[in-house]
Amino acid sequence: MDISKELELYQFEKLNEALFLHHPDAIFLLDLQGKFRMVNEKVCEITGYTRGQLIGASFDLLMEASMKAHTWARFRETTQDKPQRYETAVLTKEGVRHLDVTNFPLKNDSRVLAVFGIAKDITAKKQKEMELERYATLLENHNDELEIFRKILAHDMRKPVANALGFARLLQGTLNESKEKEIKHYLLHTVEFVDVMLRDLNELIALQSAGHMSKEVVDVGKVLKRTVNFFQEEIRQTGTTVAWHVAENTRICTIKAYLQSIIRNLISNALKYRSTERKPTIEVVAQLQKDVLIIQVTDNGIGMDLHAMGQELFQMHRRFAPKAAEGNGLGLYIVKQQVKLLGGQITVKSEIDKGSTFTITLPDKES
Template structure:
């Protein structure tokens, strides 16, 4: 056994995989087995057939098979297996042909089957020696063995020793090839399935071994950690035992302090309840005083305007030549004081209006148009001082915001830029706009006197604060700009360098919804403003009374005037029955006034226009609208009406767009 072991494992060191090692060992083992079998077969052939060429060739074949062991030991592991896979069927076929060539006259039919069975058996060698992953060698050797097996009869016939015996018909003899091929398929299929199962289980075993190895290493590490922790715990246990006595003493002290804290806590709870009650009473009192203060400021700002306006009127009624020179000077001081008081009251009214959040409705504001309107108000100063106004609204041509506030912001910033221009250079004011994620940014930049922000930034937006005294002013403009920007959900930022430039950036928060801003809402009607369509709208939830009908239409007319909306959209499908006198009142009072204030288009939604009364109602309105040059359309859905107004607005923009000259 000690002599066979080195032979069996010869060449194993040259392969890395388990399947490769197994193939090398099997090729060595089968080579030895073939040598042993050839010697046994040699003995039987000698006994039965005495000395002849076949008898002598049998042990030679066994010796040639042992060449596989030599090739493995030299490292040619693939060559050794290919050698034995091809050698045996090839030599057996050659030996069969040669033997029949010599003894053809005395051959029997059995001689054409015995060699074939040996070749069939050797066809199993590739599936024993090679792994499924070694596809190239496995398939090549298998095809070589199958080819030799199937070419057994053609090769014999080619060398002139084909089967030609009377004992069996040639058709029956050739049928044996089918039997041999079926036997080959059964044998190889069984070996292939066995090989696939074996290698699959082997691969899974290797994976499990690797996992077990990793788990083992992890367990070793954990054991080491546990041992270290155990030692540390033991040390800590000793420390804890030493500290336990101290903890018991500390616990007694804590219990005593806890009782004291409990008593203090009860006392503090009683005091806290009392303080909370005082705070609630104080807060209620502050709210009351705040409301009273707002009412007082509102009363002062509005009730004082009448007497001041009367005073100014009376001063204007008195001719200047009725007074002596000294009295005329006093009268002039009275006039100036009254005018200053009127200005202060107006400013106070603006501040109160903003803080009371009167302005809520967002409109679509074309920035170029708004700047143009503001420039027209300041045209005298702009022309007088040769001021150049540059605008750039390419990035943001329009915004949705409160129009009076935006107008006031632009007016105050442009007015300040004109007022504080530099005498050393030609005045240039740049106005632009851009968008960020949540804000629209209006930017006004001038090349004027500038300011020292380090010194004045904290007081820049305070009421009645001024930093240049060579020009007229009250110090209210920037305060209003900041107040209005904050009322619009934004803020103001400023950059400036003394005697170089000043840039104001006004951040206006983008509104969430501009399509249906509620102006008036009751159970019978909802009036809204759509900034995207520039339309005032009403949705009736009738039936309505005569008083409700008139009240709602008066409010609609007021809103058309306030927001200068050329479009009107109405859903009258739930309006109910309207009396003739009420309809006539609307035709005579509301529609003409709306037309005079710029109403140009009306979109009406009415689903059940088959009713005769409704048809008459619609017909009379349509006739009146034609006389007022108001375009009217009727639709089945709100979406259709909205789409029509969008198209009309787009056509109006295209019509009014400037034509570029070639």
């Protein structure tokens, strides 16, 4: 062979060797069974294994479990003479590393002999993306909470303010001493309730702004009793029988304002959609099972056709019985959003003209 040709071939081989061994990205060669045949130093650096440990071993041993099926599918596509580019993740001695991989089929004229691959370590980029996703989720949750605060003020505050105005107007008229005393009692109770609600919300907003935990240990029995007392006048006027069952010292770590609002809205709905064909009854049961608080609010009201309602029951401004009672359709939407933010679930069972049962499950945890 001509000296110049030998020199040219030698230089070409050395160049290939230099590119393979010292390329800043991981470069590897896999046989058709997925076993390493060649790896450069970057592969060893990323995985934490020596060249001797990798050669002859399957890439499957390195794959993060959730990415195995995806990576094998891309590998098989490459063996079918279809170059692939994809992201995957491997388990290394230092933890999970994320890779941007490009696979090429290495072939002769008629068939694929092996798979040539280049992998770029994108772990830092993926971590930043995940951090941005986490912040986006936190921002979304924060915005959801702000929207809930707004709706509590606009929706939950409407009734007690209307009650207070009604009592105040009655006091402007001529009343006997007994009736005036009764009206003053209800007025004071309503104003106290509003005061408690505002203080709870202000404290919650302040804690959120300061970045502290917004949950606290809440006495479920006291919250339930206070909420039922709020409806005493309406309960008396409608002749409704209200029973509640909660074990003494039942406590849960949760957002107090949300818990109050959830119970208040469900009792309000039970009163609002009562049947005129029978004496209204409402039963509230709250029990702590392991680390979950289960609240059930059952009534014997007009009920509803859940099949016809579908997923619309908890949508904003959706009213399922507009002819039966006034309302703006926010109550159940607010309940659904509050339960969601507390990490819980809400389900409902109902039959037309038989009543409804709403079941709330809330986790008892600090975060």
